[in-house]
Amino acid sequence: MNLDALTEDAVTGRSDAAGEPSWLRDRRLAAFKRYLDQAWPDSRADEFWRSTPFDRRFDVVRDVVAELPEVGVEVPGTVTASLDASTSLVRIVDGVVLDAVVPAALVEQGVIVTDLATAVVEHPELIESVLGSLTTSDPEGTGGDEDRTITANDAAWTGGAFVYVPPEVEVEAPIGIHVHVTRPGAHLPRVLAVIGHHAKASIYLEHTSVEGVDALVDEVVEVVAHDAATVHLASLQSWSDQIQHLGLHKIQAHRDTTIRTLAVTTGGATVRLRPETDLVGPGADVRPLGIYFADDGQWFDLQPYVRHIAPHASSDVLFKGALQGRSRTVFRGNIFVHKDAVGTSTDENNRSLILTKGARADATPFLEIECSDITAGHGSATGQIDARHLFYLESRGIRREDALRLIVFGFFREVLRELDLPGIEEASLAAIEARVEQADLSAVQVNDAALRDEVNA
Amino acid sequence: MADLEIRDLTVEADGTEILRGVTLDLDKGKTIALMGPNGSGKSTLAYAIAGHPAYDVTGGTITWQGKELNDLTPDERARLGVFLAMQYPVEVPGVSLTNFLRTALNAVSENDVPIREFMTRLRGEMKELGVNESFLQRSVNEGFSGGEKKRFEILQAALLRPQLAVLDETDSGLDVDALKTVAEGVNRLEGPDLGVLIITHYTRILRYIKPDEVHVMFEGRIVASGGPELADELEDKGYENIAGLKATV
Ligand SMILES: Nc1ncnc2c1ncn2[C@@H]1O[C@H](COP(=O)(O)OP(=O)(O)OP(=O)(O)O)[C@@H](O)[C@H]1O
Ligand SMILES: [Mg+2]
Numbered sequence: 001m002n003l004d005a006l007t008e009d010a011v012t013g014r015s016d017a018a019g020e021p022s023w024l025r026d027r028r029l030a031a032f033k034r035y036l037d038q039a040w041p042d043s044r045a046d047e048f049w050r051s052t053p054f055d056r057r058f059d060v061v062r063d064v065v066a067e068l069p070e071v072g073v074e075v076p077g078t079v080t081a082s083l084d085a086s087t088s089l090v091r092i093v094d095g096v097v098l099d100a101v102v103p104a105a106l107v108e109q110g111v112i113v114t115d116l117a118t119a120v121v122e123h124p125e126l127i128e129s130v131l132g133s134l135t136t137s138d139p140e141g142t143g144g145d146e147d148r149t150i151t152a153n154d155a156a157w158t159g160g161a162f163v164y165v166p167p168e169v170e171v172e173a174p175i176g177i178h179v180h181v182t183r184p185g186a187h188l189p190r191v192l193a194v195i196g197h198h199a200k201a202s203i204y205l206e207h208t209s210v211e212g213v214d215a216l217v218d219e220v221v222e223v224v225a226h227d228a229a230t231v232h233l234a235s236l237q238s239w240s241d242q243i244q245h246l247g248l249h250k251i252q253a254h255r256d257t258t259i260r261t262l263a264v265t266t267g268g269a270t271v272r273l274r275p276e277t278d279l280v281g282p283g284a285d286v287r288p289l290g291i292y293f294a295d296d297g298q299w300f301d302l303q304p305y306v307r308h309i310a311p312h313a314s315s316d317v318l319f320k321g322a323l324q325g326r327s328r329t330v331f332r333g334n335i336f337v338h339k340d341a342v343g344t345s346t347d348e349n350n351r352s353l354i355l356t357k358g359a360r361a362d363a364t365p366f367l368e369i370e371c372s373d374i375t376a377g378h379g380s381a382t383g384q385i386d387a388r389h390l391f392y393l394e395s396r397g398i399r400r401e402d403a404l405r406l407i408v409f410g411f412f413r414e415v416l417r418e419l420d421l422p423g424i425e426e427a428s429l430a431a432i433e434a435r436v437e438q439a440d441l442s443a444v445q446v447n448d449a450a451l452r453d454e455v456n457a
Numbered sequence: 458m459a460d461l462e463i464r465d466l467t468v469e470a471d472g473t474e475i476l477r478g479v480t481l482d483l484d485k486g487k488t489i490a491l492m493g494p495n496g497s498g499k500s501t502l503a504y505a506i507a508g509h510p511a512y513d514v515t516g517g518t519i520t521w522q523g524k525e526l527n528d529l530t531p532d533e534r535a536r537l538g539v540f541l542a543m544q545y546p547v548e549v550p551g552v553s554l555t556n557f558l559r560t561a562l563n564a565v566s567e568n569d570v571p572i573r574e575f576m577t578r579l580r581g582e583m584k585e586l587g588v589n590e591s592f593l594q595r596s597v598n599e600g601f602s603g604g605e606k607k608r609f610e611i612l613q614a615a616l617l618r619p620q621l622a623v624l625d626e627t628d629s630g631l632d633v634d635a636l637k638t639v640a641e642g643v644n645r646l647e648g649p650d651l652g653v654l655i656i657t658h659y660t661r662i663l664r665y666i667k668p669d670e671v672h673v674m675f676e677g678r679i680v681a682s683g684g685p686e687l688a689d690e691l692e693d694k695g696y697e698n699i700a701g702l703k704a705t706v
Contacts, residue, residue, distance in 0.1 A: 387510060389549045392597070395507050396561035396613060397535035406560060410551030410596065417551075448510065 003152060003186040003216070004061045006035055011155050014066075023128055024120055031132070031154030038148040046147070051330040051362055052301040057270040058244050062216055065185035066095035066158040073182055079236065079423040080176025080204045088113040089176040090161040094183045097159055109169045116160025116190060126164055131192050134222040134250045134278070149246045153220040157190035163203060167196030167226070174202045174234075174422065181209035181217060181243065191221040195229040197254075202232040202421060205249070207239055207267075214242040223251040227281060230258045234424050235275070238431055239267035241297070247273045255281030255310070260419055263319075265292035265300050266431040272301040279306065279313035279341075288317045289419065291412045291428060293435045294359070296325025304348075305334040308374075312343035320351045320415050322408055322432075323359035324439050331363040331380065337371050344374035352382040353411055356443045384447040401441045408436055458523070460485045460652055461506075461621055466517035468498075468505045475501045477677040478517065485620060488653040490663055490688060493674035494696040499656045500544050502674070503625045506654075507541040508534050521621060536565050540619030542610035544626040544656075549597040554609075555579070557597050558616060565617050582615045586642050587635075603630030611642045622646065623654045628662035640665030660692045 001010040011032045015025040040060060041049040075098065080087045086103040090113060097115035106113070112123065120127050135146050135154055146154075161177045179189045195201050205221065217239075225231045235249060245268050253259050261275050277286045288304045306315040321329050331350040352361035363380035385407055393403035409429055416425045459482035468476035475498050483489055493499050504512045506519055508531035519526045526534055549557070559575050570578075583590065586608055598606050607627050614622050624643065628636055643666050647653060655666060663671075663685070671688045673681040675696075681687060 388547045389552075391509055391531060392543075392547050392549055393552075393557065393561075394531040395509075395535055395541055395543075396557075396617065397532050397564035398557075398560050399532050399564060400530070402560055402564070403532075406552050406557060407549065410549060410553070413551040413553065413596075 001064045001156065002061065003064055003156070003218070006032060006152065006156055008032060014156070014158070018117055019121070020117070021120060021124060023124070024131070027132055028155050031136075031151050035148055035151040035155050038151060041147050041149065048303065048332070051332060051364075052270070052272060052299065057299055058246065059216060060186070062184070062186040064095065064156055064158065065183045065187050065215070067183065068096045068098070069094050069182045075178070075180050076208050078176055078178050078204070078206045079427045080174050080178070080206065083174065083423050085173035085422065087173045087176055089178060090114065091178045091180065092159040092161060092189050093180045095159040095187055095189070097161070100161070106171060110166040111169060111171060112162060112164040113175055114162055116162040116192060119162035123162075123164070126194060127162065127192065130194060130222065130224055132222075134252055135220060135248070149218055150220060150248055153188050153190060153218050157188045157220065159187070160190035160192070163191075163193035163201070165195045165199040165201045168198045169196065170200035171202070174204045176204045176206060178206045178208070179217065179219065181213055181215050184214045185216075187215055187217045189217065189219045193223040195223070195225045195231050197227040197229060199226070200230040202234070204421075204424070205233065205235040207235070207237050207245070209240045209243050211240045212242065213240060216244045217246070219245070219247045221247070221249040225251060225253050225257045225259060227254045228256040229254070231260070232419065232421055233259075233261045234421055235261070235263045235273070236427065236431070237263070237265040237267055237271050237273070239271070241267075241269060243268040245271040245273070247271070248276065249274065250276040250278070251286070252278050252280055253284040253286060253313075256283040257281065257285070259284070259286040261286070261288045262415075262419055262421070262424065263290040263292075263302065264424070264428045264431065265290070265302070266435060269297065270299045270301075272303070274303045274305060276305040277307070277315070278309060279315065280309050282310045282312045284310065284313040286315045287418065288315070289415050290319035291415050292319070292321040292329060293432045294321065294323045294327035294329050295435050295438065296327060299328045301330040301332070303332045303334065306336070306346065308335070308337040308341040308344045308346065311341050313341065314345040316346070317348040318415055318418070319349070320353075320411060321361065322353040322355055322411065323361055324355040324435070326358040328359070329361045331361070331365075333365045333378070335367045335369075335376065335378070337369040337374055337376070339370035341371050342373040344371065344376070346374065346376045348378040350380040351411070353408070354382060354384055354445065355408070355439060356445060384445045387446045387448045390446055404441055404444055405433070405436055408432070459483060460522050462518070462520040464518045464520075466502070466505065466519060467515045468501055469513045469515050470501065470511055474515070475677050476505065479674075479677070479679055481672065481679065483621070483652045483654055485652045486649040487669045488647065488655060488666060489670040489672065490668035491654060491656045491672050491674060492658065492688065492691060495658075497674045498677040499674055500625055503541055503623045503654075503656060506623055507531055507539060532564065536567070538620030540614050540617060540622045542607070542614060542622065542624045542627050544629070546598050546606045546610055548599045548601070550599055552597045554595050554597050555593050558613065561613070562616055579616060582612055585645070586612050586615065587638050588612055604632065604635050607631055608635065608639060611639050614646060615642060618646075620650055621652050621654070623656065625656045626658065627655070628657055628659065636662060637665060660688045663688050
């Protein structure tokens with residue numbers, strides 16, 4: 001089955017072979033029909049694709065991978081598993097769920113962390129009404145109009161995880177979902193998480209791949225957070241050099257929910273990430289955060305999207321990225337405020353730090369506001385290391401390399417300190433450190449203009 | 458030969474000559490005060506000693522313990538014991554104060570100070586200077602009030618133990634109580650191994666930190682030099698009488 005040429009037979013054949021219930025088979029088929037009607041994104045025509053040339057950065061002519069790695073293949077460790085806590089973990093390797101671990105104490109409370117394929121059979125009542133509801137039109141008007149990168153996953157996803165936290169259950173330890181790639185081809189992982197009212201969960205989505213593997217990962221994550229739930233979603237893009245990653249991480253936030261998301265992107269050849277939140281209940285609060293470090297040859301396109309559909313919800317987007325070498329980053333933040341979403345409060349910011357010549361950062365914070373009774377702000381800035389900061393640290397005896405490292409870490413810590421997710425700050429800084437280590441610090445450009453501002457201030 | 462010897466120093470910033478031939482000596486164990494009106498070039502001298510990249514030394518020399526500083530980077534100077542408490546310390550966003558201080562201490566002491574020993578020392582110094590422990594969680598100067606920044610500069614000096622401390626307007630922004638605490642902090646540091654160059658507008662800090670000599674800068678030159686009594690004279694007569702002072706040089 002080739003991603004570029006899905007067939008009805010292939011889609012239904014796989015569904016039948018897996019013994020999927022008919023509603024799921026039908027759903028895949030409906031998605032397949034949409035897929036047939038669509039073409040791959042055209043960066044000249046599609047506004048959301050304008051900043052990244054789809055045909056140059058993504059190769060879709062690839063076989064869909066759904067085959068366990070050979071016996072003995074080693075799966076790298078995860079942040080989730082490294083924690084000194086009773087974490088749950090689903091491991092998806094090459095389109096197949098390798099295993100799922102959940103502590104007995106959580107099982108007793110009704111928490112489910114498992115293979116999505118198993119869950120559709122065992123818990124259809126929890127899944128049928130939500131799977132795909134955030135990627136296809138529904139009466140609430142939140143999904144819909146998804147392009148072929150998403151309908152392809154809707155039709156042909158393989159290797160899925162399901163997380164369910166019952167109402168009022170607070171899961172303290174992170175729930176990990178690890179997507180690992182060892183085989184070339186197209187990987188179509190799928191995640192569905194349903195967090196009950198007044199429940200609490202932190203989900204760590206970890207992405208890794210073996211060195212040298214050339215693969216496309218077309219991923220869809222749907223999270224439904226019911227009333228007053230607290231959900232933290234951290235996604236770590238720790239890919240090796242040749243991975244192309246398309247990720248839609250979409251959260252539906254109901255009344256009075258507290259949502260925190262963090263996307264940490266340091267790996268991959270091309271990563272196009274859409275951390276999206278639909279605020280469908282009043283009083284919902286979302287803080288989408290992102291940090292990224294792009295090195296030579298990498299292209300990251302980050303498109304956080306917040307839709308204010310219900311009144312009195314708030315959102316505050318902050319993405320910060322550093323670039324070195326010939327790298328490219330795109331920030332296209334979108335805020336939509338529905339005409340009925342009175343009392344909305346929203347802010348959206350992007351900061352880029354250009355470390356060396358040749359890197360380019362584009363930023364377009366985009367607001368689409370239909371309602372006047374709101375407060376909204378947005379901003380973006382691109383700059384270099386500030387010579388005043390560097391001088392201050394150096395004047396205390398700190399060597400230039402160390403000073404630069406402290407400043408770069410500081411730039412990201414401003415984002416990381418907004419969250420208290422065990423292991424994430426360390427893992428993120430370690431991933432960034434690995435990039436900084438490779439940097440030619442003598443080539444770092446320093447903004448001396450800041451020195452003059454100081455005097456004139 | 459004095460420990461710090463500044464000879465005929467001329468300094469430019471942004472193409473404008475600011476220091477026009479400054480000569481000054483300072484020995485370890487001594488404290489000298491540099492006074493002068495706004496814009497006379499006091500901070501420029503301080504920055505030139507520390508190696509600030511915006512200030513170009515166009516002539517003359519700065520020698521510290523026999524070493525010409527002009528060819529050295531700011532961090533090299535700091536590792537030779539030079540410390541500048543800045544007039545306007547910058548906020549360095551996100552850089553953890555604790556991490557910054559530890560990196561700095563390891564750098565100047567050329568030694569990896571164990572974390573526990575470091576924290577004990579840091580807590581001790583913070584207590585002496587009346588800096589709240591909650592500052593350990595903060596970023597360098599970020600959101601600090603003017604007075605807190607000044608205190609933090611002296612805290613750094615106390616931790617890093619320099620041999621030359623240039624204190625640029627450390628007293629400004631401090632209320633009387635804070636001024637006393639900070640001055641006591643400086644006094645504790647003083648001794649045969651430390652030379653202090655204290656830059657100030659006003660004489661009030663000189664009530665707590667007694668200078669051995671006072672120098673007055675005007676338009677990029679030292680125009681008057683004397684003992685502590687010169688500071689009192691300035692207090693009485695003000696800088697308007699700079700011309701008169703000039704005549705007495
Ligand atoms: N980087 C710079 N570029 C251009 N001009 C500068 C720069 N730094 C200082 N100057 C100018 O040089 C002169 C001396 O400045 P300096 O800051 O050294 O004075 P100061 O004696 O410390 O004053 P104050 O008492 O206000 O602190 C001023 O006219 C100032 O505007
Ligand atoms: Mg000054």
